[in-house]
Amino acid sequence: MINLILLFPILAFIILSLFKKKFLNNLMINLYALIHFVVSMALCFNVDFLPMWKTCRFFAIDDTNKIFLAVMSIVFLAVAIYNNGYVQKETSLTKKLRHYTYMILFFVFSMTGAVLSSNLGITWVFIEGTTLASAYLIYFHKTKNSIEAAWKYVFICSIGIALAFVGIILMTIATGNLNSLFYSDLYHNAPLFNHFWLQLSFVFILFGIGTKMGLAPVHFWLPDAHAEAPTPISALLSAALLNSAFLMILNVFRVMVIAGCDGYARIMLLVMGLLSLFITAVFVYHINNYKRMLAYSSIENMGILAIGTALGGIGMLAAMIHLIGHSLIKASFFLTSGNILEIYGTKKIKAVTGLLKTDRKTGWLWIASFIGIAAFPPSVLFISEFLMVKTLFMQKHFIICAVFLLLLTIIIYGLGKSVVRMAFSSNKESELPNNAIKLSWTMYAPQVIMLILAFIIGIYMPLGLSQAVLMAVAGF
Amino acid sequence: MENIFIILLGLSMIYIAATSRLAAHVNMLIAQGWLLFFVCLSGFAKEPWFNWHMIASTGNIAENMPHIIGFLFVIVETLLVKAIIIPVFLKKVLNKTQAHRDTEANIPHFYCLVIASIILFGGFLVANITAPEFKMVDGMYFGVSIAIIITSLWLITIKHKVLSNVIGFITMENGIFLLSLSVAKEMPIIVNLGVLLDIFIAVFILGMLVNEINNEFEDLEVAHLSDLKDYEYND
Numbered sequence: 001m002i003n004l005i006l007l008f009p010i011l012a013f014i015i016l017s018l019f020k021k022k023f024l025n026n027l028m029i030n031l032y033a034l035i036h037f038v039v040s041m042a043l044c045f046n047v048d049f050l051p052m053w054k055t056c057r058f059f060a061i062d063d064t065n066k067i068f069l070a071v072m073s074i075v076f077l078a079v080a081i082y083n084n085g086y087v088q089k090e091t092s093l094t095k096k097l098r099h100y101t102y103m104i105l106f107f108v109f110s111m112t113g114a115v116l117s118s119n120l121g122i123t124w125v126f127i128e129g130t131t132l133a134s135a136y137l138i139y140f141h142k143t144k145n146s147i148e149a150a151w152k153y154v155f156i157c158s159i160g161i162a163l164a165f166v167g168i169i170l171m172t173i174a175t176g177n178l179n180s181l182f183y184s185d186l187y188h189n190a191p192l193f194n195h196f197w198l199q200l201s202f203v204f205i206l207f208g209i210g211t212k213m214g215l216a217p218v219h220f221w222l223p224d225a226h227a228e229a230p231t232p233i234s235a236l237l238s239a240a241l242l243n244s245a246f247l248m249i250l251n252v253f254r255v256m257v258i259a260g261c262d263g264y265a266r267i268m269l270l271v272m273g274l275l276s277l278f279i280t281a282v283f284v285y286h287i288n289n290y291k292r293m294l295a296y297s298s299i300e301n302m303g304i305l306a307i308g309t310a311l312g313g314i315g316m317l318a319a320m321i322h323l324i325g326h327s328l329i330k331a332s333f334f335l336t337s338g339n340i341l342e343i344y345g346t347k348k349i350k351a352v353t354g355l356l357k358t359d360r361k362t363g364w365l366w367i368a369s370f371i372g373i374a375a376f377p378p379s380v381l382f383i384s385e386f387l388m389v390k391t392l393f394m395q396k397h398f399i400i401c402a403v404f405l406l407l408l409t410i411i412i413y414g415l416g417k418s419v420v421r422m423a424f425s426s427n428k429e430s431e432l433p434n435n436a437i438k439l440s441w442t443m444y445a446p447q448v449i450m451l452i453l454a455f456i457i458g459i460y461m462p463l464g465l466s467q468a469v470l471m472a473v474a475g476f
Numbered sequence: 477m478e479n480i481f482i483i484l485l486g487l488s489m490i491y492i493a494a495t496s497r498l499a500a501h502v503n504m505l506i507a508q509g510w511l512l513f514f515v516c517l518s519g520f521a522k523e524p525w526f527n528w529h530m531i532a533s534t535g536n537i538a539e540n541m542p543h544i545i546g547f548l549f550v551i552v553e554t555l556l557v558k559a560i561i562i563p564v565f566l567k568k569v570l571n572k573t574q575a576h577r578d579t580e581a582n583i584p585h586f587y588c589l590v591i592a593s594i595i596l597f598g599g600f601l602v603a604n605i606t607a608p609e610f611k612m613v614d615g616m617y618f619g620v621s622i623a624i625i626i627t628s629l630w631l632i633t634i635k636h637k638v639l640s641n642v643i644g645f646i647t648m649e650n651g652i653f654l655l656s657l658s659v660a661k662e663m664p665i666i667v668n669l670g671v672l673l674d675i676f677i678a679v680f681i682l683g684m685l686v687n688e689i690n691n692e693f694e695d696l697e698v699a700h701l702s703d704l705k706d707y708e709y710n711d
Contacts, residue, residue, distance in 0.1 A: 135681055144692050148701045151638070151685050158645060158682075159629075162652055166625070169656050173612050196609045224704045 001048055002055040005039045005112055008032055009105040016101060022094050025101040026084055032105060033073075033080030036112070040073035044468070057182075060118040063471040067320060068115045068247050071327045074453070075239040076108055078446035079232045082335050085440040086232055089342060100140060107133035107236065114244040120181040123248050124161070124168060127212060130241055131157045138229045149221075149228035156221040157212055164208025170201035171252075183251055190258035198256065202265050205252050206272070213245035214302050216275035223283075226295035227347065231338025234291065238298045239331035243323060246305055253309060257476060262312075269310035274400070276303025277407040284414035289347045291337055293418055294330070297373060300411055301326045307404070308388055309476070315391040316476040320469050322384035328454040329372035329381065332447035336365045339443055340422075349418045354427035359439075363423050365447045370419040372454050374412045380458035478518040479616050481511045485654065486596045486620045489627045492647065493592035494585050496577045501643045502566050508650050509559025516550040519657060553653075562646060562679050569639065569683050573690045578637040588634075592627050599623025617658030624651030636698055638689060642682045649675050 012028040042049060043061045061069070083104075087097060110129030117123045131154060139150035172181070174197035178189050207218060214222040226234045256265045280300035287293045301322065308319025339362040344352050356363035375381035385408070392401035457465070488504050488511070495501065523543070570576070583591070603619030610618070628648035632641050693700045 132681060135685075139685075139688075142688075145703055147685065147688050147692055148704055151689065151701060152704075154681055154685065155641065155645070159632075159648070162645075162648060166652055166655060169652070169659055172659050176612070194609060194612065197612070227704070 001039055001043065001050045001053060002059045002061065002116055003053055004050065005036050006059070006109065006116075008035055009109040012105055013102060016098060020094065020098065022097065025097050026087065029080050029083060029101060029104055032108065033077045036108070037073045037077045040069045044070050058119050058122050059113070059116045061116065062118075063468070063474065064250065065115050065247060067324065067468060067472050068243055069112070071243065071324055072108075072111060072115060072240045074450070075236065075327055075331045078331060078335070078450055079235050081442050081446045082235075082338070083232045085442040086230070086338065088440070090230065096140075099136070103133050103136045104233075104236075107137060107233075108240075109133075111236075111240050111244045115247055118183055120168060120171065120183065120186065120248075120251070123251070124164060127164075127209065127245060127248065128161050130244070131161065131212075134225075134229075134233065134237060134241065137233045138225050140230050140233070141228070143228075146228045149224040153221045153225040156218070160208045160211025160218060162208070163211075164205050167201045167204030167206075167208055167252075170197050170204060171255075174198040174201055183255075186255050187258055190255050191260065193255075193259050195259065195261045198259055199261055199264055202252060202256055203268070206249060206265075206268060209245050209248050210272060213242050213249065214276075214299050215272045215306055216279045216299065216303060217272070219276065219279065219299050222299060223292045223295040226298065226334075227289055227291040231335060231341065234294075234338075235331040235334040238295070238334055239327040242298060242302055243327060246302070246323070250309065254475065257312075266310040266312065269306045270400070273303040273306030273310060274403065274407075276300060276306065277404065277411070281407045281410040281414070284411055285417075287414070287418070288349055290340070290349050290352070290418060290422065291334075291347050293349070293415065294333055294337060297333075297411070297415060298326075298330060301330065301373075304385070304388065308384075308391075311388070311391045311395065312476050313391065314387055314394075316473040317469060318384040318387035318391065320473050321387070322381060324469075325372070325380035325384060325454050325457065328450040329369055329379065332365070332450040332454075333369035333373060335443070335447050336362060336369055339439055340366070342439060342443075349422060352422045353425045355423045357427055361444050362439075365444065365451070366419060367423055368451050369447070370415060372451060374415060375408075378455050378458040380454050380461075383458060383461075478515050481515045481518070482616055482620050482654070485511045485515070485650075486599065486623055489624050489647065490589060490592045490596060492643070493627060493631060494589040496585065498570055498576060498578060498637070498639055498643070499567070501640070502563050502570065505566070505643065505646055505650075506559050506563045508647065509554055509557075509563070512558060512650060512653060513551070513554040515654070515657065516554060520547060520550075557675060558646075558650065562675070565679065565683055566639070566643070569686055573639070573686065575637055575639055578635050578640045582634045582636075588631075591630070595627050595630070596620070596623045598626075614658045617654055621651045621655035621658060624648070624654065638686055638698055638701075641698065642679065642686065645682070646675070646679060 009032060012032060016024055016028060044066050087100070107130060110126045110133055114123050114126035114130065117126060135150050135154045138153055139146050168181070171186075174193045174195075175186070175189065176192065176194060178185060178192075180186075206215075211218040211221075226237055229237060253262070253265055253269070256262045276299050280296045280303070284293060284296045284300075287296065304322055305319045305326075308315045308322060339359070340352060340355065341347060343359055343362065346352070355366060372379040372381065375385045389401060389405065392398075392404065485508060488508055492501055492504050599619040599622055601619070602622055603615040605615070625648055628644045628651060631647075632644035635641060635644065689701070
């Protein structure tokens, strides 16, 4: 059944290149999103409706990547719906649109492959694939700024991924006589691994894939790329790509835990996580571009995931809940920022005034997304951050806890200042944007659905979901 | 035998560090491709399955199929891609963009020579570590490849032309390829294919971007690529 989500993009590619019809572009993205959603949900609930079709052993679903796959498919479905309204306004060139469609299909394909693969090497290949696909998408507008963003993205991420490959080579040295990179083999034989090479390999993989995930000292491509990419792509980058990079780090971290040299890995994750929070707190306050602001918020949330992973136990549980909540809310935040960009035609925070008066729906979505990301109850992020603070207390890391809370407060203030200003400030008559722009319903509905989901999980988490999350973090 | 080729690889990095002509850098990439090919060949020549009688009977070929595929891969990877396709492509880009020299490096070339030599010396020192952990790798491969990777990363940071950055990236990939040879075991073939894809497409995309940058900006200086930032002081 996994084959279906992996083979459909190829089929769609062939169909698109044979029949170069314009309506096919959107149809294929929507169809893929639908198939992705149905198959992912079936995989999560262990329903196999194509039992005859065996998957090759490089791809498998397990307790951990289930969550990642489900989150990705929900986000992709939402983005696909949003995309219908977005591309109508964006471009009229059929050829450009077709390339855009190819690349979105390839991008989602490679992220799905990275999440589902059961082999460290294959995960690496797919993560590389995501760089190639998203480079074109970031460069889609073909302006000076987007070239710069795409160049930085490709270059920094390629170097990061190359370093991660060094990490994989070192991992094969550490494995001794085991001639396999399958996660199951790695977990099974981890206690026998050579600790020196294993620790060295973790450093390289953490920094290499951490580049892709946007952890702090190596995050430089992230604000540029997120700000310059078309809106649906920003949402996918932030809510799906960063997660799939995180999954690879998580899998390698699990090897470290089983091998018994996780103490050192935890310190590195903790430092990188806190540094991410610090960088965001420093930059978010003075920022003048609201898409960059959201990108910095993504760095912050990736930092929180790293901290949760470092803490282990309940902290890990909190990280997993945080991941779900962040993806839903941040995707909705980015999509809403796309609406603002359509209405006002600028990314400057100062140029956007009186959002609520100009477009009521977008304004409220903007505020609701902010409430979600700032972890005010009933947002699900409240639960995860609360659990994380609780874990910090239980493990007696009082100073780290104080720093964590302080940095979060600064970040919320920085975000809130801009969001409130954009939403509630009064319009100057001369600066009233052109009200003629009417956005279609597809540019509101996905955000509403994702926010409702995030808030419902915050109040009532269904038993199935909480069990799935518990299963996903077992063993950390 | 292969140690000679490996040392020459290390020396080629010193040459790249010490010159400013981009065409010379591309020529060095060709040389590195050939050297890596010879390193692989001499590695294969030591394998027990490798002899010319093997080709005589089809039974032997079928038996050694995985080795032969690995061997073919190495030929394609090192000779075809590293020594032919990438340099030809880069030369085309060079001609098109009229970028010949990377003159304004932050550090004078003489110091570059010294620093690259010190890094290579460090690599040789690493090659001679006798700790028990290092018995799991071939020291010479390991030390020199680490030196190549570090030199490349350092060159990327000091060079001013985007094309020099691409060349630095490729030499780093060469270093990583040498590192993967230092592991006694074979990497799974699909991972090797991934590496090939990585180098090929990364260079292709980077080359395309170089063209685009050349069209948009007047010349290929990295300094032009600094519009995106968080603060605008005169706002």
